Amino acid sequence: MTSGVSDLFSHRGEQLRQSLAPLADRMRPRSIDDFQGQEEILGPGRLLRRAIAADRVGNLILYGPPGVGKTTLARIIAASTRAHFSSLNAVLAGVKDLRAEVEEARRRLEQHGLRSLLFIDEVHRFNSAQQDALLPWVENGTVTLIGATTENPFFEVNKALVSRSRLFRLQPLQPRHLHQLLQRALQDPNHGYGNRSVRISAEAAEHLVDVAGGDARSLLNALELAVETSEPDDDGVIAIDLTIAEESIQQRAVLYDKQGDAHFDTISAFIKSLRGSDPDAALFWLARMVEAGENPRFIFRRMLISAGEDIGLADPQAMVVVEACAAAFERVGLPEGLYPLAQAALYLASTDKSNSLLGFFDALKSVKASSRQNVPAHLRDANRDGKAFGDGVGYRYPHAYAEHWVAQQYLPSALQGQVFWQPGQLGWEGQRRQLLQQRRAAQLAAAAEHEAELGEVLSSSPEDPALERWLQRQLGSEGERLDALRSRLWQDATWRRHDRVLILEARSLLWALDPLEHTPEGGVVIQTADSTDAERLRNQLRVLDALRQPSVLCCDTAGLAGALEPGSVFEWIAARHPFRDLSADQLPAALDQLERLAAPNGQLRLLFSQPAIGPAAALLAITDLPDALRNLLAPLPALEQAWLSAPPDRELLQIGLEQRGWQVNWEQWEEPLELNLTAALIERWLGVNAAYRSHLSGVLQPEQVRLLNDALQERRGYRLPQKLQHQRLTALRMGSIARKASTR
Known part of the structure; x- marks a missing residue:
């Protein structure tokens, strides 16, 4: 009776708690389908979504600013797992609580074989001793850790815990x-x-x-x-x-931690903007630091370093000006000290003195008004976690270019093209006005060209030696020539770890090996129309962990959308010899499907290979060929050039893609090789259903085709010269900045 009354009061208490909970708590999504945002890591086909659906979530650290769904995502995992789920808040819990949770997890595993997921909110609040106490139990699998933190885990979390966890960076909601x-x-x-x-x-x-x-x-x-x-x-x-x-809601918060990422990333962006001679970006990052409460003396120290490091004797007055401005700041203090602070920054960015200091306050207003202030990935500090999250990757070092300047994006993407400093028409400013306008135009064009190349790297995983060994075995299994083609197909690809990749019309794993290596938190889908090929590919992949295996779909390209998970889109679509069987009338429908499957700023890579020399031309290179056979073959090489034109028509393909918003580039090269004249090769040329024999039937009599076949059979083992013409198509689906720039 007492137990029943207790349960009744407990149930009513829970109902009362839920009714009194804040709206933000009541509105938390209950399932992954209700989750708003974070498509880059939770969209259809992404690794984390597949892991949650398969109840294969390993050690995770969710990293991002407040209010983006870290705790909500942990609750969704809790609702979908068959493991026991428990949680701690690092602000309130200590080593005693942690040991109690670990002991219960160990008991459940030993007595019932039940896994335990331990969610630790604000995991960065655990001190080193608390994190060390957790590490052995994570290592031996007693508990699976899911941590949530607003601080960079590479900076605040035990390195051993980080190395054993997948990291996912959650972004502010759009x-x-x-x-x-x-x-x-x-x-x-x-x-x-x-x-x-x-x-x-x-x-x-x-x-x-x-x-x-x-x-x-x-x-x-x-x-x-x-x-x-x-x-x-x-x-x-x-x-x-x-x-x-x-x-x-009156005031937008400027997210900034003087000991964390924002501090290092923003000062890194500021210094790189000075080095890159971009006064607009320099003022913007300076305004962000001032608004966030950064110590101006620290900024002056960094500008003194920049005056020596990036300007030096090119302008000996730079150090003098910064030192004078620093002294002026010490004399007048804040807020008037903002004038010499901005003056020093503008001088370094422009390598000369300027009195256009009011531009700084325009930038300050933009900091207060703008909601999108993320530091672009290539400007972030790469010294601590660049390898995992790609910070600093893609930054172009201006000293490596002519005139020590290169067109690249320094402002956030949402503010690209914004002008904070407008020089006058007279004196020193007037002399630089035209140059600055030219550089601003070049920066917009560069942002349009490279918009898809650089993006947020939102996840990181422990190394997988077994996968590395498997990839190396696969790379060596296809032969040196095909491996060279694989390298050429993916040459200069700028991968992100969470990219999704679609390989069309595949008969081999060769073209999927690079995506498998470089997109561990994304997903790879291989499509083939042949059931035998599909079964063979699946057998080759069975040695991989289930979550790392690509999805192999057996269907034709027309039915691909129906075979994929609804909403699936891909950052990369690649194929060798696609559209082989499509007529010119069927090509538009295939390109429409590519457009539907491509993510914004998606990239397309297609490789076409075609013999440049036909069988007749190759045979005529044999020196001891009888005159009768030579005369029979003599008219054929000219005809073969027409037969060898490879579908699809290159011009039609380019026009079709450009009409759908793709920016297309072609690359062409030749590969010389020799063919061994074998029975299989003769059958491929002159077999009953061979395309070449069909072409010959319009030129030669059946008896002549039979004589040709007999002559070839007598010369099996001969080496015939051949050339292959390769064409690689790379296409970028133009994004918003690119479209904006193209309409200017």
């Missing part, structure tokens, strides 16, 4: 995700305000989303405050207008 979340909160009768009459104006919704800055919790807290503090009108409607929205 405005469209926040708008969807806002509408769901207003319409949900169980967890939101669907059972109340709430009307929000478009301006109010836009303000809430903009100031929330990608933070779902901040958005929902502001909505809750607006609704709960507003009285309904005579019709019972709670109307949220722009004034109420502004009172509910």
Whole structure:
């Protein structure tokens, strides 16, 4: 009786807790399909989504700013796993709590064979001793760790824990995700305000989303405050207008930690902007540091280093100017000290003195007003975690280029093209006005060209030696010539670890080996139309871990969309000899499907190979060929050149792709080789159903074809000269910056 009463009160207490919980807690997604944003790591076909569905989630560390779904994602994993799930908050828990959880996990594993997932929120708050206490149990598999942190795990988490975990970097939510979340909160009768009459104006919704800055919790807290503090009108409607929205959420936070990523990344971006002679970007990053409370003396110290390192004797006054500005700052203090601070930065960026200091305050206003201030990946500090997250990759060192300048993006993508400093037309500024305009135009063009090359690297995994050994065996199994073609197909590919790759019309694993190595948190799909090929490929892949195996689909290209998981798109689509059997009328439909399957800024790589010398031309190179046979073959080489034109038509393919928004490039080369005249080769040329024999039937009589076959059979073992013409098509699906630049 006592137990029943206790359970009743416990149940009622839980119901009361849920009803009193904040809106942000009530609106947490319950399933992965309800999860907003993070498509780069949770989209269809991505590794983490597959791992959750297969209940194969290993050690994870989820890293990102507040309000992007780290804890929510952990709860979704908890709801989908068959393992026991428990959680700790590192702010409240100590070694004693940790040991208790580990002991229970060990008991469950030994007595019941049940795995245990341990979620630790704010894992960076554990000190070194607490993290060390956890490490042995993670290593021996007693617990599977899921950690959530707002700090860079490479900086704040035990390196041994990091090396044994997959890392996923969650990004601030996009405005469209926040708008969807806002509408769901207003319409949900169980967890939101669907059972109340709430009307929000478009301006109010836009303000809430903009100031929330990608933070779902901040958005929902502001909505809750607006609704709960507003009285309904005579019709019972709670109307949220722009004034109420502004009172509910007034200030955008500038995310900045003086000991973490933001500190190092932002000062790195600032110094690289000075070195790159970009005054606009230099002012922007300077404004961000000032707004976030960075010590101006630290900035002056870094500018003194820059004056010596990046300007030196090219302008001996640079060091003098920075030192004078630093002394002026010490004399006047803040806020007036911002003038000499900005003056020194502009001098270094422009290698001469400028009085256009008001541009700094334009940049300061932009910091306060802009919601997208992420440091581009290639400008981030690469000294600590560049290998895992790709920070600093793609940065172009200006000193390596003529005139010590190169066109590249220094501002965030959302602010690309923004002008903060506009030089006048007279004196020193006037002399540089035209050069600066030319450089700004070149930077926009460079951003358009390279928009798809660099992107966020959102995950990291421990090394997999078994996979490395398997890849090396596969690379050697196809022969040196085909391996060279594989290298040429993927040459200069800029991989991201979470990219998804589609290999079309595959008969071999060769073309998928590079994606398998470089996209461990993405996914590789191999399509083949032949069931025998599909079974052979699956057998070759069985030695790999199930989560690392590519998906092999047996279907024709027309049915590919139906065979894929709904919503599947790919950053890379590649094939050798695609569209072989398509007519010119069928090609548009195939290109339409490619467009549907390609992600924004997706890339296409196609390799076409075609003999440059036909059988007759190769045979005529044999020196002891009888005159009768030589006369028989003499008219054929000219005809073979027409027969050898390879489908699909290159011009039609290029036009079709460009009409669909692709930027296309071709590369062509020849490969000389020799053919061994074998029975199989003769059968391929002159067999009953051979295409070459079909061509010959329009030129030679059946008796002549028989004589040709007999002559070839007598010369089996001869080495015939051959040339292959290879054509590689690379195409980039143009993104927003590219389209903007192309319309200028």
